[in-house]
Amino acid sequence: MKISIWGRELSAWVAGAALARAGNHIAFCSLGEQALADDLIVQSEPGLKELLLSQYNAGRIQFLEHDSFCSDCYENEVHWLAYGAGEYDQAVYLVQKLARTHTGQLLLINQSYFNLGATESLASYLDSKCGQFIACLPSTLSEGSALNDFLSPASFIAGCDQSQAFSHIRALLRPFMNNIKELQLMSAREAEFTKFAINGMLALRLGYINEMANLADSINVDIERVRDAMISDYRIGPHHLSPGCGFGGSVFSIYIRGLIEAFQHRQLPSILNTLIDENERQKELPFRKLWQHFACDVRGKTFTIWGASFKPLTANISNAPALKIIDALLAQGCSVRVHDPAALENLKSYYDCNKRGKVESLELCVDMYEALNNSSGLILATEWKQYFSPDYKELRKRMVVPLIIDGRNIYDREYLQDTGFIYYGVGR
Amino acid sequence: MRALTESVAWNNLQQHACAAKQQHLAALFAQDPQRFKRFSFQQGSLLLDLSKQRISIETVELLLQLAAQQELPARIEALFRGDIVNCSEQRPALHTALREPEGTVVRVDGKNIVPDIQRNLVRMKVLVDAIHSQQWRGYAGDAIDTIVCIGVGGSDLGPVMTCRALAEFAPEPAAHLKMHFVSSMDGSQLARELQKLIPERTLFIVASKSFSTIDTMANASTARAWLEKYTDAPVEVLLERHFIGISATAARMTEWGIHPEHQLEMWSWVGGRFSMWSAIGLPVALHIGYQGFLRLLEGAHQMDLHFRHSRLEQNLPVLLALTEIWNINFLGIHAHAILPYDGRLQHLPAYLEQLQMESNGKSTTRHNQSVSYRTCPVLWGEIGPNAQHAFYQLLHQGTEDVMCDFVVSARRYSHRKNDELRHQHHLAQANLLAQSRLLAFGDHALPPDAHTPAYKRYAGNQPSTTILLDQLTPETFGQLIALYEHKVFVQAMVWDINPFDQWGVEQGKVMATQLMPVLTDSSVALDAELDSSTANLVRAIRHEQKQENI
Structure with missing residues (x-):
C-alpha cells in the first residue's frame, strides 16, 4: 500500500519503519531527510535508525516535508496521523483537504495525542458513503522498545465506527499479527478511552510508589528493596514502579488532565486530582531534601542540577521536575548551575520567555562537571545514562559540599556514603 | 464652658x-x-x-x-x-494616612509618615508575592498553602469581614490558599483548626498592636507548641518559617521570636479598630491580592477626600x-x-x-x-x-x-x-x-381595611x-x-x-490577671475582700476540678 505519515511523534517513525519493512511505500509528509541524521528519537530508539536507513535505501521511504504541496502526499490511500498534542488544527486541515480532494478508498489511522472524542470529530469531516474512513489505533509503544512493540505486539486495539473499514485495517496490520489471534475491534471512542485509561493507570502506579517512598523515608525503610519484593508478585509486575521526583512531559499530562476534565465536566471527584497535586509536590522533593539538610539556610549557595528534560533521551522540558526545582532555588536566593545533554536550549528559551525572577543566577553548563563548580549540592533530576557512573573524584574536587540528592535512585547509596558523600535518595 | x-x-x-416627633x-x-x-x-x-x-x-x-x-x-x-485627637492617650488617629497615595505628606511630630507607610506596603507585597508564588517555604521545604490569622478585636474583625466580603476577587495565585481566622481566648477555634492542618504547610500571622493581648498571645503560644510537638526541627527555624508578626511594638515581636524580616509594622497613631488599612490587612492582601488591597485603600481614600473637602x-x-x-x-x-x-x-x-x-x-x-x-x-x-x-x-x-x-x-x-x-x-x-x-x-x-385586628x-x-x-x-x-x-x-x-x-476594656483585663492564680492553683487562698458571688463561683469551679482529679 501507499501510506502517508503525518506528524513527528515517535509513532510516526516507528510505524513508518515497520510498515516499510512489510513492503508498503511510505511518505513522511511532516519530516525532512535531515531528521534521519539528527532527530533525537531516531538516534535513541534501539534498531530504529538502522531499519529506517535500510528501507530508505530500498526506496520504500520518501521524505516530503518540504514538498508537502506535492500531490503524492494526498493521493495515497492510507494516511497515518501521528500528531502531537498541540497539532489538532493541522489534523483538521488535513482531513478536510483529504475529504475534499481524495477519490476512491481512503483510510485514516489516528495515532495522535489528542483529546477524547478527537477521532469522532475528525470522522465528521469524512464521507463514509464514499469509502472514507478513520480509525483510532492508540499507540501502545514504550520508549526504548518501541520498534519491537510495533513489530510483534501483544495486542492491537483498533477503534472505528464503520465496520466496512475493518477489513482494510486488518489487511494493513496483518504483517504484525503473528503473535495475536485477532485485532481487538471497538468503537473509536472506546479505543481512545482505552488509551486514556491505560495512562491513568500507569500514572497511578507512579504516584502510588512515590507515596510509598515518602512514607518509607519517614519510617526508615529502603523503598528500593520493598519495590523489588513487590514486583516479584505477578499481579503487580515491574512497570512504572520506580520511585522518583515526579513525572512530567506533555503526553502524560494530556492524558491525565483529559481524564480529570472528563470527571470535572460531570462534577465527579477523581483520585487523579490528588495524583496530579501530589505529583507536583513530588517534583519539589529534591528541593525539600536540600532545604532540610541545610536547615532552611540556603540563601547565597550554589547548587547543581543534572538533567532538565522530563525524561532521558528527549530535549522536551514540559512539566519537567527540574523546572520546579530551579524556580524554588532561585526564589530562595540560590545560584543554580544546570547540565543536560539535550535540553539546555529549551531551558534557555523557557527562562528568557517567562522572565522568571533572577535569571542571572541561573547558569546553563554544557559540561556536566563544570556545572559542579562551587556547588553545595548536586540534584539528579533526570536519569540520562551518562550520569550513572560519573567520575566521583572530580565531583569531590569541584563541590564545596559533597552532597548528592538522587531524584531517580540511580546511585548506590552505600558506595557513595563510603566514599564520603552525603546521600539522599527517594524513599531510602 | x-x-x-x-x-x-x-x-x-x-x-x-417636640413637633417633629408627632410627624x-x-x-x-x-x-x-x-x-x-x-x-x-x-x-x-x-x-x-x-x-x-x-x-x-x-x-x-x-x-x-x-x-x-x-x-x-x-x-x-x-x-x-495629624493633631492629637486622641487626648487621653496623647496621639493622633491617622487611619486616613494609611490610604494616602505615594507622594503626599502627613506629619507626625514633624516627620512625614507617608514614606514609612509606603515602605511597609512594599514589605507586605514581598510577603504576599512569596506566598502567592508558592515560594514561601515551611521548615520542611513545602510551599505554604494554609494561613491561620491569629488576632482579636481590631486585628480580627476587619480582616475577617473584608476577606469574606471580597472573596470573589481572589486572584488565581491566591486560589491555593486556605485562610482561617482564630480569635477566641479559650482556644476552641484554634484547637478545631489545628486538628485538620498540616504543620509543614501552615503559616501563622500573629496580629496584635501591643503584641501582648492575652487572647492572641495565648493562641500564638498554642500554635507554636503544636509545631514543636510535631517536629524536631529547631524552634528558631519553626518561628522563622511559620510565623509573621504584625505589631506596633517590634521589640515584643522580636522577644517572642518573630524573625525581623517577617515583622510588619503598624504605628501607635493607628487605632486597633481603624487598622485594617495597615499591615493588619495582610490577610486581606493574601486573600484578594495585593492589587485588590490597594483598590480597597483607594476606595477608602476617595471617601476621605470627600469627607475632608x-x-x-x-x-x-x-x-x-x-x-x-x-x-x-x-x-x-x-x-x-x-x-x-x-x-x-x-x-x-x-x-x-x-x-x-x-x-x-x-x-x-x-x-x-x-x-x-x-x-x-x-x-x-x-x-x-x-x-x-x-x-x-x-x-x-x-x-x-x-x-x-x-x-x-x-x-x-x-x-x-x-x-x-x-x-x-x-x-x-x-x-x-x-x-x-x-x-x-x-x-x-x-x-386601608377597617376590620384589620390590632395584632x-x-x-x-x-x-x-x-x-x-x-x-x-x-x-x-x-x-x-x-x-x-x-x-x-x-x-x-x-x-x-x-x-x-477604650479605657472601659482595660480594667477587666487587670482583674482577670489577678484572678488567674486562684483558678490555676487550688492552694491559693481566696481574697477575703472578694464579693460573695465571685468567691462562690471560684469555689464551685475548684470543687468540680477536684472531682475531675480524683
Whole structure:
C-alpha cells in the first residue's frame, strides 16, 4: 500500500519503519531527510535508525516535508496521523483537504495525542458513503522498545465506527499479527478511552510508589528493596514502579488532565486530582531534601542540577521536575548551575520567555562537571545514562559540599556514603 | 464652658423635635414629592438614602448648625492633619494616612509618615508575592498553602469581614490558599483548626498592636507548641518559617521570636479598630491580592477626600452622623440594627458593633466631664433576610424604636444572564425594599381595611438609612467602611467625646490577671475582700476540678 505519515511523534517513525519493512511505500509528509541524521528519537530508539536507513535505501521511504504541496502526499490511500498534542488544527486541515480532494478508498489511522472524542470529530469531516474512513489505533509503544512493540505486539486495539473499514485495517496490520489471534475491534471512542485509561493507570502506579517512598523515608525503610519484593508478585509486575521526583512531559499530562476534565465536566471527584497535586509536590522533593539538610539556610549557595528534560533521551522540558526545582532555588536566593545533554536550549528559551525572577543566577553548563563548580549540592533530576557512573573524584574536587540528592535512585547509596558523600535518595 | 445640652443649637433641635416627633414618615413623604431627591446623596458609586429618616429640611438645617457650633470642619481638618485627637492617650488617629497615595505628606511630630507607610506596603507585597508564588517555604521545604490569622478585636474583625466580603476577587495565585481566622481566648477555634492542618504547610500571622493581648498571645503560644510537638526541627527555624508578626511594638515581636524580616509594622497613631488599612490587612492582601488591597485603600481614600473637602450639607459621613444624632438625642431611639442584604457582608454587623460601640460607648467628655446626654446606642445586626426570620418582629410590632441601616448592591451576578443566582439577588433586593417601606410607612403602605385586628397592624415610623452600592467591589467596600469610620468620628465630635480610646476594656483585663492564680492553683487562698458571688463561683469551679482529679 501507499501510506502517508503525518506528524513527528515517535509513532510516526516507528510505524513508518515497520510498515516499510512489510513492503508498503511510505511518505513522511511532516519530516525532512535531515531528521534521519539528527532527530533525537531516531538516534535513541534501539534498531530504529538502522531499519529506517535500510528501507530508505530500498526506496520504500520518501521524505516530503518540504514538498508537502506535492500531490503524492494526498493521493495515497492510507494516511497515518501521528500528531502531537498541540497539532489538532493541522489534523483538521488535513482531513478536510483529504475529504475534499481524495477519490476512491481512503483510510485514516489516528495515532495522535489528542483529546477524547478527537477521532469522532475528525470522522465528521469524512464521507463514509464514499469509502472514507478513520480509525483510532492508540499507540501502545514504550520508549526504548518501541520498534519491537510495533513489530510483534501483544495486542492491537483498533477503534472505528464503520465496520466496512475493518477489513482494510486488518489487511494493513496483518504483517504484525503473528503473535495475536485477532485485532481487538471497538468503537473509536472506546479505543481512545482505552488509551486514556491505560495512562491513568500507569500514572497511578507512579504516584502510588512515590507515596510509598515518602512514607518509607519517614519510617526508615529502603523503598528500593520493598519495590523489588513487590514486583516479584505477578499481579503487580515491574512497570512504572520506580520511585522518583515526579513525572512530567506533555503526553502524560494530556492524558491525565483529559481524564480529570472528563470527571470535572460531570462534577465527579477523581483520585487523579490528588495524583496530579501530589505529583507536583513530588517534583519539589529534591528541593525539600536540600532545604532540610541545610536547615532552611540556603540563601547565597550554589547548587547543581543534572538533567532538565522530563525524561532521558528527549530535549522536551514540559512539566519537567527540574523546572520546579530551579524556580524554588532561585526564589530562595540560590545560584543554580544546570547540565543536560539535550535540553539546555529549551531551558534557555523557557527562562528568557517567562522572565522568571533572577535569571542571572541561573547558569546553563554544557559540561556536566563544570556545572559542579562551587556547588553545595548536586540534584539528579533526570536519569540520562551518562550520569550513572560519573567520575566521583572530580565531583569531590569541584563541590564545596559533597552532597548528592538522587531524584531517580540511580546511585548506590552505600558506595557513595563510603566514599564520603552525603546521600539522599527517594524513599531510602 | 457651656454644656452641650444648654447650647443654642441643641435647644433649637429640642424644640423642633417636640413637633417633629408627632410627624409620621408617611406624612413627610406625602408632603414632599421631592423627598428622595432632597435627602439622598451620592459619592462615587455609593448612594446614601436618608429620605426614610424622620427628618425635614428644617431638621437638617438645625443639625448642621449643631455641627458648626461644635466646630466640626476644624475638627475634621485636625483629624487629617495629624493633631492629637486622641487626648487621653496623647496621639493622633491617622487611619486616613494609611490610604494616602505615594507622594503626599502627613506629619507626625514633624516627620512625614507617608514614606514609612509606603515602605511597609512594599514589605507586605514581598510577603504576599512569596506566598502567592508558592515560594514561601515551611521548615520542611513545602510551599505554604494554609494561613491561620491569629488576632482579636481590631486585628480580627476587619480582616475577617473584608476577606469574606471580597472573596470573589481572589486572584488565581491566591486560589491555593486556605485562610482561617482564630480569635477566641479559650482556644476552641484554634484547637478545631489545628486538628485538620498540616504543620509543614501552615503559616501563622500573629496580629496584635501591643503584641501582648492575652487572647492572641495565648493562641500564638498554642500554635507554636503544636509545631514543636510535631517536629524536631529547631524552634528558631519553626518561628522563622511559620510565623509573621504584625505589631506596633517590634521589640515584643522580636522577644517572642518573630524573625525581623517577617515583622510588619503598624504605628501607635493607628487605632486597633481603624487598622485594617495597615499591615493588619495582610490577610486581606493574601486573600484578594495585593492589587485588590490597594483598590480597597483607594476606595477608602476617595471617601476621605470627600469627607475632608465637601461642604457639610453635601458630606455623606456628616449627614449620616447627624441624622443618627437626631434619632438618638432628640427622638429618643437607642437601638440601631445593621442589615446587609448580601451574604458577603455577613461580618459587617460585628465589625460595626466594635467600630461604633468601642469608639463612642463613652460617657465622659474630652474635658473629663460626665455627659448629660445619650451617646452610642446599642448596635447589633445580621444578614437582613435571615434577620427577617429572627428579630424583625420586634422592629415591626415591638415597643422599641429602632433605627436601621439597610445595605445592598444594585448589581450582582451581572455577567450571568437569567441565572438563578441573579434571581436570588433580585429577591433579596425586593425584600430589602419591602422591609424598609413597611418599617417607614406601616399600615399606610397597605390598602386601608377597617376590620384589620390590632395584632395585624403595623405602626411604621421606624426610620432607616439605605446604602446602595453600585456593585460590591474592593473600591466600593473601602468607601463603605470609610463612610462608617467618619460617621463615628463626627458623632464623637458633636458629643465631645474621644472615639479613639477604650479605657472601659482595660480594667477587666487587670482583674482577670489577678484572678488567674486562684483558678490555676487550688492552694491559693481566696481574697477575703472578694464579693460573695465571685468567691462562690471560684469555689464551685475548684470543687468540680477536684472531682475531675480524683
